[in-house]
Amino acid sequence: MPKEKIITGIDIGSTKIGTTVACVSDNKVSIIGVSGNIPSKGINKGNVVDIDSAVEAISQSIEKAERMAGVSISSAFVTINGSHIENLNSHGVVAVSPNETSEISKEDVARVIEAAQAISLPSTREIIHVIPRDFVVDSQEGIKDPVGMSGVRLEVETNVIHGSATAMRNITKCVNQVGVDVNELVYTGLASSYAVLTDTEKELGTLLVDIGGGTTSVIAFLEGSPIHSVVLPIGGKLITSDLAIGLRSRLEDSEKIKLRLSNEAMISRGSQNDNQEEDFDVSEFDLEIERIPRSMLHKILSARLEEIFRLVALEVTKAGLNGKLPAGIVITGGAALTVGIEKSAKVNLKMPVRIGTPKGVTGLIDEIKGPDSSAGVGAILYGSKLYRGGNLLSFDDKRGSIKIGLSKLFGKLKSFLP
Numbered sequence: 191m192p193k194e195k196i197i198t199g200i201d202i203g204s205t206k207i208g209t210t211v212a213c214v215s216d217n218k219v220s221i222i223g224v225s226g227n228i229p230s231k232g233i234n235k236g237n238v239v240d241i242d243s244a245v246e247a248i249s250q251s252i253e254k255a256e257r258m259a260g261v262s263i264s265s266a267f268v269t270i271n272g273s274h275i276e277n278l279n280s281h282g283v284v285a286v287s288p289n290e291t292s293e294i295s296k297e298d299v300a301r302v303i304e305a306a307q308a309i310s311l312p313s314t315r316e317i318i319h320v321i322p323r324d325f326v327v328d329s330q331e332g333i334k335d336p337v338g339m340s341g342v343r344l345e346v347e348t349n350v351i352h353g354s355a356t357a358m359r360n361i362t363k364c365v366n367q368v369g370v371d372v373n374e375l376v377y378t379g380l381a382s383s384y385a386v387l388t389d390t391e392k393e394l395g396t397l398l399v400d401i402g403g404g405t406t407s408v409i410a411f412l413e414g415s416p417i418h419s420v421v422l423p424i425g426g427k428l429i430t431s432d433l434a435i436g437l438r439s440r441l442e443d444s445e446k447i448k449l450r451l452s453n454e455a456m457i458s459r460g461s462q463n464d465n466q467e468e469d470f471d472v473s474e475f476d477l478e479i480e481r482i483p484r485s486m487l488h489k490i491l492s493a494r495l496e497e498i499f500r501l502v503a504l505e506v507t508k509a510g511l512n513g514k515l516p517a518g519i520v521i522t523g524g525a526a527l528t529v530g531i532e533k534s535a536k537v538n539l540k541m542p543v544r545i546g547t548p549k550g551v552t553g554l555i556d557e558i559k560g561p562d563s564s565a566g567v568g569a570i571l572y573g574s575k576l577y578r579g580g581n582l583l584s585f586d587d588k589r590g591s592i593k594i595g596l597s598k599l600f601g602k603l604k605s606f607l608p
């Protein structure tokens with residue numbers, strides 16, 4: 191049985207670098223340290239654009255979380271996004287190795303997943319996750335865990351998420367330069383799904399949309415597993431710059447106006463658009479006017495939200511998922527707090543909508559309760575699940591990192607558990 195373990199998640203966003211440290215036991219994930227949102231540097235739309243600046247921001251974030259947790263972080267699950275993220279569904283088949291009981295072993299499962307990875311990707315691409323969706327044993331479909339079952343032929347349907355090898359190497363390099371090993375890179379959308387989605391939503395069919403500052407990470411679940419992922423290079427920063435153009439204001443002021451407008455709407459929840467008739471006081475900012483009709487501000491915000499959800503709707507159609515996601519859309523990420531977002535998603539996607547915030551952890555939860563923490567908390571929950579399934583992965587106890595020297599076979603199983 192695994193004992194208590196320190197697991198760290200680092201969410202490398204375009205707006206903030208969030209490090210979260212948790213103490214993980216058999217039945218609990220307790221947050222013991224957070225960095226808060228250290229402003230991101232050197233990262234644009236998920237990609238590293240300036241290594242030195244990115245290293246500096248990551249280092250600040252890690253140090254702050256270390257101080258709060260009172261531990262030294264030596265390894266972490268690190269999020270990755272960017273429009274280079276792509277996915278495909280792949281099939282693997284193997285003969286079950288003959289043994290006395292003719293039972294399917296973990297090694298057979300590892301081999302069939304390895305077989306599903308035999309896809310031709312250009313050398314510029316690297317696999318991030320191989321997620322088994324469904325196993326088939328001698329033509330019997332719908333098996334989630336075939337270990338211990340009898341059979342001679344084992345098949346698997348997997349969802350493979352892959353990314354640009356260069357982008358992956360650069361993120362890893364930045365984290366390594368701070369003296370921290372990368373346990374695994376975790377696609378932001380997948381990470382957030384661990385913190386935000388319920389099992390029922392995943393089973394019924396749902397779309398998770400994590401809208402950050404520079405990107406919108408999308409992941410669709412069907413029958414309990416991911417079926418499609420895509421990252422759009424668009425997010426909350428564009429909403430802010432729309433306001434800046436519309437109001438002829440500075441970006442910093444537009445960001446403040448957006449946050450205040452959204453936070454006020456949150457306080458008078460349930461009547462998000464009710465006070466649109468009232469003017470919004472902007473006298474504290476350096477603008478040509480002192481008051482602006484709220485309806486005008488809402489119009490600017492909703493134009494960009496509409497664009498985001500139209501693009502998401504297009505992706506749903508392209509993936510052939512129209513009418514297959516009855517649990518609707520769950521929106522998370524910092525921009526999920528933008529005023530009017532639920533209405534816009536409902537109108538443009540014609541699905542039920544909810545805002546998702548991180549769940550499933552205890553401890554310092556006040557620090558990570560906002561939707562901007564979903565990916566960081568999710569990275570920890572992803573790591574916890576791998577750790578608890580200790581039969582597949584073992585951790586180096588001294589350094590808290592996954593042993594790289596695992597048998598080649600089990601090394602391939604790094605993303606077996608989603």
Ligand SMILES: Nc1ncnc2c1ncn2[C@@H]1O[C@H](COP(=O)(O)OP(=O)(O)OP(=O)(O)O)[C@@H](O)[C@H]1O
Binds near residue numbers: 235236404449
């Ligand atoms: N209360 C709020 N109302 C509206 N927007 C908000 C609010 N709080 C944060 N945001 C917006 O959320 C965005 C940042 O979200 P988040 O922290 O999830 O991004 P990120 O993870 O750094 O970026 P990305 O995932 O795109 O790389 C910013 O554009 C910010 O303006």
Ligand SMILES: [Mg+2]
Binds near residue numbers: 565
């Ligand atoms: Mg993000």
